[in-house]
Amino acid sequence: MGEVISLNDIHRAFIMGGQRFEALKGVSFRVAEGEFVAIMGASGSGKSTCMNILGCLDHPTSGDYLLDGLDVGRIAPDQLAAIRNRKLGFVFQGFNLLARTPAVENVELPLVYAGIPARERRRRALAALEQVSLAGKENNHSSQLSGGQQQRVAIARALVNEPAVILADEPTGNLDSATSEEIMALFTDLNRSGITIIMVTHEADVAACAGRRITFRDGLIIGDSQTSQTD
Amino acid sequence: MDLLQTLKIALRALRTNKMRSFLTMLGIIIGIAAVIAMMAVGAGARHVIAQQIASIGSNIILVIPGSTTSGGIRIGTGASQTLTSDDVKAIMAECPSVETAAPTVRSTAQVVFGNMNWSTIIMGSTPEMFDIREWPTISGRGFTRQDVDGAAKVCLLGQTVAENLFGAADPVGKVVRIKKVPFTVVGLLERKGQSPQGTDQDDVIFVPLTAAQRKLVGSQFPNTVGAVLVKAKGEELLDKAESEVQSLLDQRHRITGAKEPDYSTRNLSEILAVAEQSSRAMSLLLGAVASISLVVGGIGIMNIMLVSVTERTREIGIRMAIGARKGDILLQFMTEAVLLTMIGGLIGICIGAAGATVVSGILSWPTLISIESVAIAFFFSGAVGIFFGFYPARKAAGLNPIDALRYE
Numbered sequence A: 001m002g003e004v005i006s007l008n009d010i011h012r013a014f015i016m017g018g019q020r021f022e023a024l025k026g027v028s029f030r031v032a033e034g035e036f037v038a039i040m041g042a043s044g045s046g047k048s049t050c051m052n053i054l055g056c057l058d059h060p061t062s063g064d065y066l067l068d069g070l071d072v073g074r075i076a077p078d079q080l081a082a083i084r085n086r087k088l089g090f091v092f093q094g095f096n097l098l099a100r101t102p103a104v105e106n107v108e109l110p111l112v113y114a115g116i117p118a119r120e121r122r123r124r125a126l127a128a129l130e131q132v133s134l135a136g137k138e139n140n141h142s143s144q145l146s147g148g149q150q151q152r153v154a155i156a157r158a159l160v161n162e163p164a165v166i167l168a169d170e171p172t173g174n175l176d177s178a179t180s181e182e183i184m185a186l187f188t189d190l191n192r193s194g195i196t197i198i199m200v201t202h203e204a205d206v207a208a209c210a211g212r213r214i215t216f217r218d219g220l221i222i223g224d225s226q227t228s229q230t231d
Numbered sequence B: 001m002d003l004l005q006t007l008k009i010a011l012r013a014l015r016t017n018k019m020r021s022f023l024t025m026l027g028i029i030i031g032i033a034a035v036i037a038m039m040a041v042g043a044g045a046r047h048v049i050a051q052q053i054a055s056i057g058s059n060i061i062l063v064i065p066g067s068t069t070s071g072g073i074r075i076g077t078g079a080s081q082t083l084t085s086d087d088v089k090a091i092m093a094e095c096p097s098v099e100t101a102a103p104t105v106r107s108t109a110q111v112v113f114g115n116m117n118w119s120t121i122i123m124g125s126t127p128e129m130f131d132i133r134e135w136p137t138i139s140g141r142g143f144t145r146q147d148v149d150g151a152a153k154v155c156l157l158g159q160t161v162a163e164n165l166f167g168a169a170d171p172v173g174k175v176v177r178i179k180k181v182p183f184t185v186v187g188l189l190e191r192k193g194q195s196p197q198g199t200d201q202d203d204v205i206f207v208p209l210t211a212a213q214r215k216l217v218g219s220q221f222p223n224t225v226g227a228v229l230v231k232a233k234g235e236e237l238l239d240k241a242e243s244e245v246q247s248l249l250d251q252r253h254r255i256t257g258a259k260e261p262d263y264s265t266r267n268l269s270e271i272l273a274v275a276e277q278s279s280r281a282m283s284l285l286l287g288a289v290a291s292i293s294l295v296v297g298g299i300g301i302m303n304i305m306l307v308s309v310t311e312r313t314r315e316i317g318i319r320m321a322i323g324a325r326k327g328d329i330l331l332q333f334m335t336e337a338v339l340l341t342m343i344g345g346l347i348g349i350c351i352g353a354a355g356a357t358v359v360s361g362i363l364s365w366p367t368l369i370s371i372e373s374v375a376i377a378f379f380f381s382g383a384v385g386i387f388f389g390f391y392p393a394r395k396a397a398g399l400n401p402i403d404a405l406r407y408e
Helices: A047-054 A077-087 A103-114 A118-131 A147-159 A177-192 B003-016 B018-056 B085-094 B128-132 B145-149 B159-166 B209-216 B235-252 B268-311 B313-322 B326-362 B371-397 B401-406
Strands: A003-016 A019-032 A036-041 A062-067 A088-091 A165-169 A196-200 A212-217 A220-226 B060-065 B068-070 B073-075 B098-103 B105-113 B116-125 B137-140 B154-157 B175-178 B181-189 B204-208 B228-232 B263-267
Touching (some): A019 A047, A019 A062, A036 A177, A047 A062, A077 B326, A103 A118, A147 A177, B003 B326, B018 B268, B085 B098, B085 B228, B098 B235, B128 B228, B145 B209, B154 B159, B159 B181, B159 B204, B181 B209, B204 B209, B313 B326
Antiparallel strands (some): B060 B228, B098 B228, B105 B116, B175 B181
16 A cells, blocks of 8 residues: 655754754654554654644654655645645544534535535535434534534544545544544544544543554654554 | 635624624724715715806806996995996907807886786896807797897796796787786796706896886986896806906996996806805815725724634634635635625615715705715725725734644
8 A cells, every 4th residue: 555644854843932942853654545543642742743744734844744745844835725625634622613604514614725616515515424424414503513523523524625644633532432432433434444544642542443553752753553453 | 715605704704793793884884974975965066056057158257337436425236337238239349259248137027917917027138148048948939139129029938937927828929018018928938947046047037128228127328238248259268258348348438547447247157166166175074074984994894803813713723724725814804804894885875875865855955876976985995895904814814823723
């Protein structure tokens, strides 16, 4: 299988209060198509900075980042926006749906920015909602949906553009354990259907769903291991 | 991102805060309503002035008998009779810039037809009068040279007089009595409407100058005339014609050096220029009020848009993460601002138009709402939105997606 992500000696430094602070001190790893990777580490370990770079929201100070064969390390903000739009799907801890907006329009949003015509948008958004078992809820606003349902809408939104990778930042952090399991089951299903997933998490049992676990500490990777798949 | 979707998002954002959106619009509504009302009042005033200019006739100089001093007693302007028919003939013959001139003698009298009577102004004049005032007859005929030379007992009726004596019937051919003298009605004049001074120009009967002098106006000097209307050959020759008339009359009346002329001239367009100037001053005043209101309204919009950008920082972050470019965010907030001002503008146009209609109804001040004024107001409200929406929109577009996403 092909390589979707290739990070090579990534450094990211911030200047804070006149002091240089290195959040990433040379991180390299590759992710193959269809992998399910859990990224773990204490807060301040550099995993969030790494996710921002993976998500094309931030530039590395040095090092190379190839996403789906494209060198995205140093390109212009508007092109980065287009790459985020086409190659990546985001799932956040706090769902981050638009308030007072029906579920289906939330799911359509990436297609809006991709310039897909309205009819095609609606068709694909409904299909994505069905994929996350929310068929029939397309007109509900986020306030009319439970936390688990909101996260499903967010996952549908991440899926709708058929991205190369889904980046999930603690997607179960705001959910109770039963709902967490449902969401993790959904992620596992999506991964089995061939979608590449990279997920930041604190919880070991969540990470256990992933086929591979990368652990960060002090801006460096200290562990990268395949885990036995648990069903 | 297509415009329809942008509009939809902007409308939803405005609907979310209905009261706030309305209050923000209020400045624009007031400003645009003032602009529309101002333009309606200004255009109405100009329209009336243009009508009045047309009703008087163009390029006219009025020569009126001046004050005379006899035995130390000064008699007011127009009260004495210092102009004669010969003066008028001389003006027509010797002033190159003058197209024609018409003398008038004026009197008031009761006119009787059958059992009807009406008190009106009797105006003695010559055929030239009706050319100068551009005043045709709508039935019958006008005066001829023979009418004047022979002091014929014929008359032309103004519309008001005809209505009061004859109702709807055609007066031509009928005989009316003016100061007990029978006159045959030969023509009915077209309706003129109000003069700039507000008098009814149609409340008049014209008779030949000579007939008036001999039969109706009891003057001790038979050949004298009242006011003389002089028409210049063109608008640019108005001032020249006026000075030619003045020097001719000075010469004929032997007025030299410090001696005060026994007549005065008045250029009618000057009177109208004053009227126009005052309407323009009023427009300017309202315009100033309107533009201040628009600027204040615009600042209000900028203020609210800045608040909105801060409130929706997280939404902006989500949109950026999902693939919105800076331009998309900029366009979205600009659309919101422009929508706000344009809706305000539309409401303002309606209120301004309604206000102008009410004003014209109550104060009987004529108003005219033109398509251009509506278009200008609408365009202006949009421009205010673009101008004052740009800074907040640029601030939104310049947000860093990571910070925006993390914003609480």
